Amino acid sequence: MAEKEKLRIDKYLWAIRLFKTRTLASDACKAGRVKLNGQNTKPSHEVKLDELYSVSKGPERKIILVTGLLENRVDAKTAVNYYEDKTPVEDREGFQAMSQAPQLRRDRGAGRPTKRDRRDIDDLQQDFFEKNTEAGNKEEE
Template sequence: MTEKLRIDKYLWSIRLFKTRSLATEACRAGRVKKDGTNIKPSHEVKIGEVYQVSKAIEKRTIQVVELLTTRVDAKKAVLAYADLTPPEETARFKSMFHAPVLKRDRGTGRPTKKDRREIDDLSESFFDDEED
């Protein structure tokens, strides 16, 4: 017996989206692709297919390993797909959260022109090193 499963329900069940309506909206907005073409929320999922999913600034490539009709816990959900996202893409996404936080002491006032230039140089050098 072959089971039919919609892509929006599958993306929700493997916990890529918090709600099924968010998964449906992502499909309609063109953020879910198969072989570079947009797919509709009613697209039928098959084992072995590869999808590109864009969620905010995060881009993931997944391959269907198992069909899930209901939402399961995170440990089981990870087993239902293979994450084919290139490591450099994942590292680039994670590095955005490790950017230096430039914090000034309270009561020091606004930065001077010299301070501003130093802050800009520091932040530019941090992001330039990441791309190399």
């Protein structure tokens, strides 16, 4: 793999497969979703080894440590060798639990939920999250 001494952050994030396109990586930098030491980075920021970046993609937040510079996009198995995921376990589990939450859908044309329907929906969601939190606490013990 071709390693380079100077590399832009948008190109690096695209190469390690955190973003599907380089444009999306660049837009994330411009929007302030890529941070180095709590400071927003520009897409042209030069990546250096052993820097710690915080990257937000929707509800998901990752903290990555640069272990190698990668100029071109490679397969996912190879890309993992060029960064280290330092995201706390609680954040990863929280995101996974959120993606597994039940998606409540209403029939088209059913209108807005009544007050009683809304309370039932809230109770169902609260029960789901409480059960998952209790199950997570039991696994830690």
